[in-house]
Amino acid sequence: MSQEIAPRLLKIDVLRFDPNDKNDFPHIERFEVVESDGMTLFIVLNEIREHLDNSLMFDFVCRAGICGSCSMLVNGRPTLACRTLTSKLDAHITLAPLPLFKLIKDLSIFTGEWMRYLNEHLETWIHDKESEIQYDKLEERMEPSLADEIYELDRCVECGCCVAGCGTIQMRPSFVGAVGLNKVARYHLDPRDKRSDAEYYELIGDENGVFGCMTLLGCEDVCPKDLPLQSKIAYLRRMMLKTAIKN
Amino acid sequence: MKIIYTDVLIIGGGLAGLRVATGVKERGHDALIISLVPPKRSHSAAAQGGMQASLANSKMGEGDNEDVHFGDTIRGSDWGADQEVARMFVHCAPKAIRELAHWGVPWSRVQKGDRTAIINAQKVTISEKEEAHGLITARDFGGTKKWRTCYTSDGTGHSMLYAMDNRAHEQEVEIHERMEAISLITDEGRCYGAVARNLMTGELVAYVSKATTVATGGYGRIYSVSTNAIICQGIGQALALETGIATLGNMEAVQFHPTAIVPVGILTTEGCRGDGGLLLDKDGYRFMPDYEPDKKELASRDVVSRRMTEHMRKGKGVQSRYGDHLWLDITNLGREHIEKNLREVKEICENFLGIDPAVSPIPVRPTQHYSMGGIRTKYTGESQTLKGLYSCGEAACWDLHGFNRLGGNSVSETVVAGMLVAEYISDFCDAPESSMHIHSSKIEMALKVEKEKLEALLTKQNGEDAYVLRRRMEEIMMDKVGIFRNGKDLQEAVVELEELLKRSKNIEVFRSKSRAANPALVNAYRTQKMLKVALTVAYGALLREESRGAHSREDFPARDDENWLKRTLTSWPDANQTMPTVSYEEISVANMELPPGFRGYGKDLTQHHHETQMREAVVKAVQEKLIQEGASRFEIQNALMPYLDKLPKKYRNINERLGENI
Numbered sequence: 001m002s003q004e005i006a007p008r009l010l011k012i013d014v015l016r017f018d019p020n021d022k023n024d025f026p027h028i029e030r031f032e033v034v035e036s037d038g039m040t041l042f043i044v045l046n047e048i049r050e051h052l053d054n055s056l057m058f059d060f061v062c063r064a065g066i067c068g069s070c071s072m073l074v075n076g077r078p079t080l081a082c083r084t085l086t087s088k089l090d091a092h093i094t095l096a097p098l099p100l101f102k103l104i105k106d107l108s109i110f111t112g113e114w115m116r117y118l119n120e121h122l123e124t125w126i127h128d129k130e131s132e133i134q135y136d137k138l139e140e141r142m143e144p145s146l147a148d149e150i151y152e153l154d155r156c157v158e159c160g161c162c163v164a165g166c167g168t169i170q171m172r173p174s175f176v177g178a179v180g181l182n183k184v185a186r187y188h189l190d191p192r193d194k195r196s197d198a199e200y201y202e203l204i205g206d207e208n209g210v211f212g213c214m215t216l217l218g219c220e221d222v223c224p225k226d227l228p229l230q231s232k233i234a235y236l237r238r239m240m241l242k243t244a245i246k247n
Numbered sequence: 248m249k250i251i252y253t254d255v256l257i258i259g260g261g262l263a264g265l266r267v268a269t270g271v272k273e274r275g276h277d278a279l280i281i282s283l284v285p286p287k288r289s290h291s292a293a294a295q296g297g298m299q300a301s302l303a304n305s306k307m308g309e310g311d312n313e314d315v316h317f318g319d320t321i322r323g324s325d326w327g328a329d330q331e332v333a334r335m336f337v338h339c340a341p342k343a344i345r346e347l348a349h350w351g352v353p354w355s356r357v358q359k360g361d362r363t364a365i366i367n368a369q370k371v372t373i374s375e376k377e378e379a380h381g382l383i384t385a386r387d388f389g390g391t392k393k394w395r396t397c398y399t400s401d402g403t404g405h406s407m408l409y410a411m412d413n414r415a416h417e418q419e420v421e422i423h424e425r426m427e428a429i430s431l432i433t434d435e436g437r438c439y440g441a442v443a444r445n446l447m448t449g450e451l452v453a454y455v456s457k458a459t460t461v462a463t464g465g466y467g468r469i470y471s472v473s474t475n476a477i478i479c480q481g482i483g484q485a486l487a488l489e490t491g492i493a494t495l496g497n498m499e500a501v502q503f504h505p506t507a508i509v510p511v512g513i514l515t516t517e518g519c520r521g522d523g524g525l526l527l528d529k530d531g532y533r534f535m536p537d538y539e540p541d542k543k544e545l546a547s548r549d550v551v552s553r554r555m556t557e558h559m560r561k562g563k564g565v566q567s568r569y570g571d572h573l574w575l576d577i578t579n580l581g582r583e584h585i586e587k588n589l590r591e592v593k594e595i596c597e598n599f600l601g602i603d604p605a606v607s608p609i610p611v612r613p614t615q616h617y618s619m620g621g622i623r624t625k626y627t628g629e630s631q632t633l634k635g636l637y638s639c640g641e642a643a644c645w646d647l648h649g650f651n652r653l654g655g656n657s658v659s660e661t662v663v664a665g666m667l668v669a670e671y672i673s674d675f676c677d678a679p680e681s682s683m684h685i686h687s688s689k690i691e692m693a694l695k696v697e698k699e700k701l702e703a704l705l706t707k708q709n710g711e712d713a714y715v716l717r718r719r720m721e722e723i724m725m726d727k728v729g730i731f732r733n734g735k736d737l738q739e740a741v742v743e744l745e746e747l748l749k750r751s752k753n754i755e756v757f758r759s760k761s762r763a764a765n766p767a768l769v770n771a772y773r774t775q776k777m778l779k780v781a782l783t784v785a786y787g788a789l790l791r792e793e794s795r796g797a798h799s800r801e802d803f804p805a806r807d808d809e810n811w812l813k814r815t816l817t818s819w820p821d822a823n824q825t826m827p828t829v830s831y832e833e834i835s836v837a838n839m840e841l842p843p844g845f846r847g848y849g850k851d852l853t854q855h856h857h858e859t860q861m862r863e864a865v866v867k868a869v870q871e872k873l874i875q876e877g878a879s880r881f882e883i884q885n886a887l888m889p890y891l892d893k894l895p896k897k898y899r900n901i902n903e904r905l906g907e908n909i
């Protein structure tokens with residue numbers, strides 16, 4: 001832990017707005033907080049709420065960078081607030097809600113609704129009509145390295161940072177985004193999912209899927225889980241082109 | 248006023264809630280989940296370590312089966328668990344994990360051939376069998392005889408929760424997010440759903456249902472430092488208490504995890520020690536072998552937590568401005584192992600401490616972690632006293648864990664209990680007795696009562712500050728109802744908590760007056776509920792004059808089976824009471840498959856129950872006779888404590904296992 005020097009006074013500018021209040025309008029409000037050792041934005045925001053303004057709305061659940069609840073714009077960049085140490089930032093910090101999602105109030109947004117729509121639309125579950133569950137029997141085998149690879153892509157926490165960082169979604173809200181394409185890549189890789197390439201093509205073989213992406217890299221840069229979004233999008237695109245030619 | 252009808256209302260979208268919902272849906276009943284957060288953000292996502300199921304695929308799991316898992320669970324519980332429930336659980340855990348594999352969890356798999364592992368600070372070579380290649384593998388966790396904890400890399404809970412939520416999408420389970428249950432609707436001894444508040448708009452909704460399941464998780468956040476997500480506030484337990492009819496079981500049974508980072512309390516998984524990590528003191532000395540020569544760092548959680556506290560009390564802790572701590576050293580595991588198998592730990596160290604665990608030790612100390620207590624249920628998950636109310640997962644006291652749960656047994660419990668309770672609920676819904684007889688005026692009344700309570704909080708003047716009351720409660724719980732307990736501290740805790748509860752009736756929401764999204768209002772009503780829950784914990788602990796599992800009394804260091812082999816039941820029959828009502832439920836030695844014995848840590852101080860010796864003799868005689876007759880382990884088990892008839896028919900079959908029946 002760092003040596004004893006006079007703590008900084010953090011100036012936190014928060015973009016606030018309560019859509020439920022007819023008289024309110026988006027505005028910036030400044031809060032001042034004395035920095036402490038190991039301070040994260042989770043600690044900062046809770047201090048503000050407890051001691052300065054108890055109406056300030058934001059979302060934390062795990063406060064450990066695991067659940068994907070606390071994504072917001074920190075100095076303009078989408079990230080998970082709970083695992084952002086203030087020591088890594090200037091003393092002047094601006095916080096704003098992630099754009100493109102429904103605003104609940106202040107820094108709180110409704111990512112859940114968007115993600116659910118996405119999951120239902122892309123049918124992000126194992127499709128297997130043939131084999132019935134046999135839970136009394138030995139499980140089906142899987143190559144250990146393949147299981148690891150699937151987990152790699154399964155690690156998405158649906159935080160929405162990639163969505164907020166994506167230029168395409170701003171222009172075409174029906175675009176499934178890097179998060180959606182990554183999920184498709186995950187199920188495509190999984191031998192338990194019996195969907196054919198043609199069926200996947202139905203899902204993402206258009207402008208709202210792989211052909212909408214302009215590979216501007218906004219997504220991979222901001223993904224807090226460091227998912228290999230670019231290579232997966234490129235892979236899906238190649239596969240979809242092949243499928244298109246075949247048909 | 249908005250009223251929504253459904254067959255089964257499920258409060259909570261964690262692993263337990265999702266598993267119940269998909270199960271009843273499969274049986275053809277409507278299922279509706281309400282949850283504070285999108286289900287995928289539930290606390291279940293945080294379980295990094297793994298899920299126990301006796302598959303016995305990996306080399307170090309060879310010879311494992313239901314019997315060994317059962318023994319570990321009962322010993323771990325310090326004989327507080329319900330042995331029939333534990334039997335049902337160990338029998339179904341392999342089924343639950345195989346189901347999850349079918350639904351898409353990418354469980355880590357056995358790789359045939361040699362690999363090196365670190366066991367007890369020594370490098371050893373483990374040779375995995377050819378025929379196990381590609382089956383689900385397992386790691387070591389505290390308190391188990393075999394390596395039984397199955398995992399997906401470092402994200403077990405995450406991958407399980409995502410698979411379950413996706414399965415719920417597939418099944419078209421209705422899910423209402425950001426919807427908080429604030430009271431249960433009851434009429435003539437039966438539960439008919441809940442009143443909920445929309446956390447975005449403030450709208451109150453009555454959900455009316457034939458069966459209601461509380462799967463809201465634990466109550467860790469009544470303590471000031473906890474590994475739990477910040478929404479684990481015990482609201483589900485409070486809802487049950489406030490019916491005046493339902494009871495809570497063993498609320499004083501609270502587990503502390505040995506290795507949460509200092510100061511924020513984020514957990515580093517038991518997998519760190521399971522894989523070979525060490526605990527060191529301020530001199531860099533490995534102290535656990537001195538206290539527990541046999542199990543060392545891998546003794547049961549409650550034991551390691553107490554040993555650490557003891558060692559720090561001897562002045563061996565590392566001093567810091569956040570109080571004393573010890574070191575968890577995983578540098579010996581090597582960077583490659585850490586980056587692959589303990590990546591979440593590495594990320595936590597980097598993001599919250601700014602250190603690299605492959606190079607530096609991690610500052611840790613014991614921190615509140617798991618709630619063994621909860622809504623007391625029958626083996627079917629139904630409340631013992633309130634018809635139509637069910638509970639499972641960490642919210643419940645089903646009683647699998649008794650006074651200490653084993654790591655890896657709790658995500659396992661969520662899906663096993665979930666799949667069983669879904670069947671029992673479906674049976675109930677299929678029966679004519681489940682039809683609803685509640686008058687709509689009763690439902691409207693329930694809504695009105697809640698509306699008035701909220702209005703009172705918003706309009707009160709010169710009232711109390713909820714934050715002040717809550718912080719004080721958290722401190723009391725930590726300081727006086729923590730790892731080591733004694734009569735004096737507990738007495739003080741109870742007196743002051745009661746005082747806080749009285750003051751909480753007068754809470755005022757300052758400044759922030761919105762009826763819609765309003766965090767101050769939420770904090771106000773939750774604080775009132777949390778205080779009741781805290782009182783059940785502190786009061787139960789004060790009355791229990793013995794030490795058992797995680798409940799450790801300095802003034803009563805012995806486990807006292809003669810007087811305390813029983814569950815604490817708390818309830819709140821009258822809303823004006825300022826203390827919970829307490830009664831006890833005997834645990835019968837005469838029916839036990841595994842009679843009470845010594846758990847195997849420290850000195851044996853146990854005061855045995857007068858029936859224990861007799862039961863031991865009976866068990867031994869039955870075993871010897873049947874072994875001589877060549878009976879199978881299933882026949883022997885069945886002769887000692889039959890349980891299969893309690894299970895739904897579809898889950899009664901024997902589990903296939905390499906080397907046993909293949």
Ligand SMILES: Cc1cc2nc3c(=O)[nH]c(=O)nc-3n(C[C@H](O)[C@H](O)[C@H](O)COP(=O)(O)OP(=O)(O)OC[C@H]3O[C@@H](n4cnc5c(N)ncnc54)[C@H](O)[C@@H]3O)c2cc1C
Nearest residue numbers: 259260261262263283291296297428464640641655657658
């Ligand atoms: C850091 C950490 C690591 C862990 N690791 C492991 C491990 O490796 N292995 C293991 O077996 N166990 C582990 N556990 C324990 C395990 O994760 C939990 O016991 C388990 O996930 C609980 O699941 P649940 O479904 O009962 O509840 P939760 O997952 O907590 O879900 C509760 C749900 O209830 C909802 N809810 C709560 N209150 C309300 C309300 N009033 N109205 C509406 N909805 C409400 C929430 O939104 C949430 O959806 C760990 C726990 C922690 C803290």
Ligand code: SF4
Nearest residue numbers: 166213214215216219
């Ligand atoms: S690469 Fe594609 S998905 Fe990623 S930000 Fe750019 S347009 Fe969006």
Ligand code: SF4
Nearest residue numbers: 156157159160162223
């Ligand atoms: S892909 Fe990355 S940035 Fe996008 S939602 Fe998933 S975790 Fe977040």
Ligand code: FES
Nearest residue numbers: 061063067068082
């Ligand atoms: S609160 Fe869970 S990721 Fe930040």
